[in-house]
Amino acid sequence: MSKKYPIISVVGSSGAGTSTVKATFDQIFRREGVKAVSIEGDAFHRFNRADMKAELERRYAAGDATFSHFSFEANALEDLERVFREYGETGAGRTRHYVHDAKEAEKYGVEPGHFTDWAPFEENTDLLFYEGLHGCVSTEGINIAAHADLKIGVVPVINLEWIQKIHRDRAQRGYTTEAVTDVILRRMHAYVHCIVPQFSQTDINFQRVPVVDTSNPFITRWIPTPDESLIVIRFRNPRGIDFPYLTSMIHGSWMSRANSIVIPGNKQDLAMQLILTPLIERLVREGRRARA
Ligand SMILES: Nc1ncnc2c1ncn2[C@@H]1O[C@H](COP(=O)(O)OP(=O)(O)OP(=O)(O)O)[C@@H](O)[C@H]1O
Numbered sequence: 426m427s428k429k430y431p432i433i434s435v436v437g438s439s440g441a442g443t444s445t446v447k448a449t450f451d452q453i454f455r456r457e458g459v460k461a462v463s464i465e466g467d468a469f470h471r472f473n474r475a476d477m478k479a480e481l482e483r484r485y486a487a488g489d490a491t492f493s494h495f496s497f498e499a500n501a502l503e504d505l506e507r508v509f510r511e512y513g514e515t516g517a518g519r520t521r522h523y524v525h526d527a528k529e530a531e532k533y534g535v536e537p538g539h540f541t542d543w544a545p546f547e548e549n550t551d552l553l554f555y556e557g558l559h560g561c562v563s564t565e566g567i568n569i570a571a572h573a574d575l576k577i578g579v580v581p582v583i584n585l586e587w588i589q590k591i592h593r594d595r596a597q598r599g600y601t602t603e604a605v606t607d608v609i610l611r612r613m614h615a616y617v618h619c620i621v622p623q624f625s626q627t628d629i630n631f632q633r634v635p636v637v638d639t640s641n642p643f644i645t646r647w648i649p650t651p652d653e654s655l656i657v658i659r660f661r662n663p664r665g666i667d668f669p670y671l672t673s674m675i676h677g678s679w680m681s682r683a684n685s686i687v688i689p690g691n692k693q694d695l696a697m698q699l700i701l702t703p704l705i706e707r708l709v710r711e712g713r714r715a716r717a
């Protein structure tokens with residue numbers, strides 16, 4: 426935690442929608458005049474695509490079928506923790522990009538499956554924004570969650586998460602349904618042990634729930650739309666959250682528990698703006714005051 430240089434960490438599995446949620450944050454940053462530096466969790470993969478394949482085969486041959494991009498060891502989490510710590514203390518840090526597909530290759534000038542060079546953060550920023558797989562990890566020897574000041578989980582129910590991943594990986598990354606299904610299966614062990622525990626560290630979870638039949642996620646022809654879903658928003662500490670205000674501003678919402686509200690799926694953007702803007706505004710105000 427850092428008053429001077431705050432960190433926002435948005436965590437979700439692959440295909441959960443963290444990149445989509447980043448667009449809402451960017452909108453809030455622009456509107457509120459917040460200068461943010463952004464990093465992607467995939468920048469901290471330990472291996473490029475070819476080396477990851479070799480490492481997977483090596484471990485598989487040695488009898489380990491649990492290794493995947495979700496595993497702690499597949500990611501340089503010690504570097505991610507260092508970046509969080511250094512940013513919190515000094516406002517400095519560095520990042521790079523993992524290039525997934527041809528479109529990103531054109532943008533970054535690096536072949537798919539490779540990393541760009543590391544580059545230092547822009548100076549004089551108000552906050553660090555992270556989105557990815559491991560931004561709230563708290564395990565033996567690594568405590569990334571401890572460095573983040575606002576921690577958000579993006580967690581569609583699992584059938585929906587698979588549908589989102591399958592459609593995104595097919596449409597944008599050129600994979601077949603079978604290839605994505607294999608990846609989902611291979612990652613299941615680490616999903617349970619490395620990804621899921623983070624959602625108990627988060628301050629707020631956004632859980633999208635479809636209200637259409639997704640019982641066979643591998644054959645659905647499209648991703649359930651916002652109108653075909655609800656979102657459960659759960660606050661770890663409900664103290665200070667103005668629930669009557671939220672439920673009156675968000676048409677069609679209701680409280681389902683003392684710390685949770687349910688909203689129509691098409692109100693996600695509005696709900697995030699109403700909930701997150703005051704929290705971001707406070708972090709930035711306190712940061713600017715501490716740095717003055
Ligand atoms: N609220 C939503 N409503 C409808 N579709 C959504 C929603 N959120 C995400 N999606 C869709 O799900 C797919 C995956 O979303 P996104 O790329 O944001 O995931 P991600 O968590 O960033 O994945 P990765 O970390 O693997 O890059 C995209 O096709 C996106 O359009």
Ligand SMILES: O=C(CO)[C@H](O)[C@H](O)COP(=O)(O)O
Pocket residue numbers: 438439440467470474494523525538558598
């Ligand atoms: O989205 C992901 C994790 O968040 C990707 O699955 C990961 O970055 C590896 O990509 P690839 O195997 O296609 O090189």
